[in-house]
Amino acid sequence: MVTEPQAVVHVHEVMIIGAGPSGLALAARLSEHMPAANFTDDEHQRFHWINRHRNQPSVKHSKTGAETRRESPAVSSPHAKIDLLVLDATDKHWMARWDGLFKMFDISHLRSPMFFHVDPAERDGLLSYAHMNDREKELNELRGCVGKELSKHQRKKRERSGNQPRTEPTIDERDRNDYFVPSTPLFSSHCNCIIDRYNIRDDIVSHENVEDIRYGILKEYSDTEKVFTVKTDSKIHHAKIVVLAVGGNPAQIPCKLSAEEMEGATHAMHLKEMPSPHIRRKLADKIRTNILVVGGGLTSAQLADLAIRRGVSKVWLIMRSNLKIKHFDIGLEWVGKFRNHQHSRFWLEEKEEERWKMYDTARKGGSITPAYNKVLERHVVSGRLSMLQKTTIKSKQWDPTSKTWSVSLCGDEQELPPIDHIYFATGVHNDFECLPFLQSMISDFPIKACGGFPCITQNMAWREDVPLFVAGRFAALQLGPGAPNLIGARIGAERIAWSIQDKLGSEEGGNSTGSHRDKFNYATGRCNSFDALADLDE
Ligand SMILES: Cc1cc2nc3c(=O)[nH]c(=O)nc-3n(C[C@H](O)[C@H](O)[C@H](O)COP(=O)(O)OP(=O)(O)OC[C@H]3O[C@@H](n4cnc5c(N)ncnc54)[C@H](O)[C@@H]3O)c2cc1C
The missing domain is CATH 3.50.50.60 (FAD/NAD(P)-binding domain)
Structure with a gap:
């Protein structure tokens, strides 16, 4: 045996x-x-x-013709x-x-x-x-996404007249319900x-x-x-x-910092409180506070806004390129009506390098939403926010006594007052x-x-x-x-x-029972799904 x-x-x-x-x-x-x-x-x-x-088949009473439904055992x-x-x-x-x-x-x-x-x-x-x-x-409706669709005819007309078809595709009325957040x-x-x-x-x-x-x-x-x-x-x-x-990958601050310096710097993905305890103490003592946020994506805008709402006196938001405003972090061409076209191009491409290029082009760099752009503009007008594009940190030095950074920048504005905290909203790198x-x-x-x-x-x-x-x-x-x-x-x-x-x-393998096999075929979209429905009915 x-x-x-x-x-x-x-x-x-x-x-x-x-x-x-x-x-x-x-x-x-x-x-x-x-x-x-x-x-x-x-x-x-x-x-x-x-x-x-x-599990609750109806039973018809032969004499009275009345129907009763049988109780079913609980379905697992x-x-x-x-x-x-x-x-x-x-x-x-x-x-x-x-x-x-x-x-x-x-x-x-x-x-x-x-x-x-x-x-x-x-x-x-x-x-x-x-x-x-x-x-x-x-x-919340995403304004400006829907209703600017060009018909095929309009697209062709534009092409014939030498006008470039609009590069950013839009979404037609039928899909309006989708474009809410x-x-x-x-x-x-x-x-x-x-x-x-x-x-x-x-x-x-x-x-x-x-x-x-x-x-x-x-x-x-x-x-x-x-x-x-x-x-x-x-x-x-x-x-x-x-x-x-x-x-x-786990988020990392893009420059090496000592343990002492880490007291004055945080990566957005590791944020535990906003603002830091040191800044909160200064705010309680009604002392002016300044922070620097690095990054051009939505997270940096959210951090800048949050800091201002929580009482920080002034925020500098710097980004190495121009501010990009997009509804989503991928272009509408990957989301809207013509996304199938983009996806089929992606899936038909056999070379991984080419696929990676498409991925990189579609996502490259951070962007913020039109709604957050308005929020930031309001803060700029109120004087609580300075937004510096095409700007990077040239040098920075941490003073452990005053617990502030001296920061100089590469860009239009070069010197900043003492900075209490630097927040890095610089995304994560990809390296499996x-x-x-x-x-x-x-x-x-x-x-x-x-x-x-x-x-x-x-x-x-x-x-x-x-x-x-x-x-x-x-x-x-x-x-x-x-x-x-x-x-x-x-x-x-x-x-x-x-x-x-x-x-x-x-x-x-072949041991699966009819009903199990049917469910498997169902779930994986094999054979004719109506066969399985017919069997369930038996
Ligand atoms: C602030 C913010 C807002 C966002 N808003 C949107 C949005 O509105 N819409 C959208 O589509 N996308 C949004 N994103 C992108 C978002 O990150 C993804 O949509 C989503 O989180 C991806 O899910 P995921 O499960 O792949 O990864 P994650 O959400 O990162 O989940 C990964 C999980 O794996 C766990 N893990 C990691 N390593 C290990 C390990 N070694 N052992 C055990 N567990 C581990 C982590 O604890 C985590 O719970 C946002 C991202 C951020 C940061």
């Missing part, structure tokens, strides 16, 4: 590293049997109706089907880092439009959530609704910092099947499939090869890098033979310029879920 080897270690089916939007989008997508990307609205409605009623949650563990370095619940940053910067509304969200079930999930809960008042609390409620809908509350998220990932044979588990061993700051876990949803927890994978399963991003496969995997999937920013060479945003989280989740379901499905 052949005895099965006894598994003495627990090997999760899927482990997601990172409980931010990308991790959440994937966990939700793995639990959604009718993903929006694969099904029409009609199919969706029918599937959900069947699912709700499948779909997520119970995948053994999933989520690890996050920030906290033990979803979206902790996102929530922390939005609270820290006191951001009232998201920057992204309504179809940027993490709901796998519905492309308009966030918009319908707002309407269903009577929260339309929490949507949700309030921070509304977006947060929608995320919580998704977490509850798929029953993926916090018990599957563990607060651990991943330090090392290895892939190989684990004797206690199998002599033939490779699995991942993930070491964190407190435990060791194993999984068949691992997904990296870690955002980007620097991430300490990837060093083992890089040496055991090397892959090509381009522009600091891993050249992952079309299936979003590290390599064909390594089921380490990559979501979010580091998947930029597959997802395009939207990779670091919410739209990248949702599209990435869709593509990774296909690959995961493929892998887990092929492990089950």
Whole structure:
């Protein structure tokens, strides 16, 4: 008699590293049997109706003709089907880092439009959530986006007349509903609704910092099947499939500072309080305070505004190029009506270097929104803000006694009064090869890098033979310029879920039951989706 080897270690089916939007989008997508990307609205409605009623068939009384509905046993949650563990370095619940940053910067509304969200079930999930809960008042219209569309005829006419077609594409009336931004609390409620809908509350998220990932044979588990061993700051876990949803590299101040100097400088992504305790003491004593904010992106504008609102006397905001004003951090051509055109160009491009160039061109440099530009203009008029473009720091010296910097600048205005604090809102660089927890994978399963991003496969995997999937920013060479945003989280989740379901499905092989196979076909968009609907009806 052949005895099965006894598994003495627990090997999760899927482990997601990172409980931010990308991790959440994937966990939700793995639990959604009718993903929006694969099904029409009609199919969706029918599937959900069947699912709700499948266990409560009506029974018609033969004599009276009266119908009664049989009570059904509770339907188990779909997520119970995948053994999933989520690890996050920030906290033990979803979206902790996102929530922390939005609270820290006191951001009232998201920057992204309504179809940027993490709901796998519905492309308009966030918009319908707002309407269903009577929260339309929490949507702010993005003025100047909609209604300037050129028809094909107008475009051709412009071209013929020698006029360049307008470079920035716009959005037509039909899509007006998309071009609102949700309030921070509304977006947060929608995320919580998704977490509850798929029953993926916090018990599957563990607060651990991943330090090392290895892939190989684990004797206690199998002599033939490779699995991942993930070491964190407190435990060791194993999984068949691992997904990296870690955002980007940790933020770094772009110049070396001593421990003493760090008292007067902070990177925006490490901000714990605004303003610093030293400035707060000065404000309490009614002493004048000055700060310098470095960076040309939305975060620098938000910091400058926040500092002024919290009482700092004067803010200098410097940026090395000209101020760019854009609704989103990628151009409208990647968001609006013609985004499919851009995406198909991106996806058809085989060379990673070319894709990286497209990514870089679409995102290059920071930009601020028209709404924040107005806020900054008001501060400039009031004299509380000086905005210096094409300006960099020439030299700076920290005086530990007065706890102020002497700063001189390269640009029009060269000398500043003593500065109490410098805030660097200089973004994060992309270099996955620097991430300490990837060093083992890089040496055991090397892959090509381009522009600091891993050249992952079309299936979003590290390599064909390594089921380490990559979501979010580091998947930029597959997802395009939207990779670091919410739209990248949702599209990435869709593509990774296909690959995961493929892998887990092929492990089950021919053993899968009819109903399981149908659901698998459903979820991965295979065969004829109506066949599966017919079977559910039986
Ligand atoms: C202030 C601010 C506002 C933004 N507003 C918008 C917006 O309105 N719309 C939009 O589309 N985008 C916005 N963005 C971009 C935003 O960062 C992304 O949309 C989103 O956060 C990307 O999600 P993510 O899950 O890929 O990465 P993250 O949100 O960065 O999440 C990564 C998670 O991985 C965890 N992690 C990292 N390393 C490890 C490790 N070693 N071990 C365990 N866990 C780890 C982190 O703790 C974190 O929770 C904003 C960004 C900032 C900074």
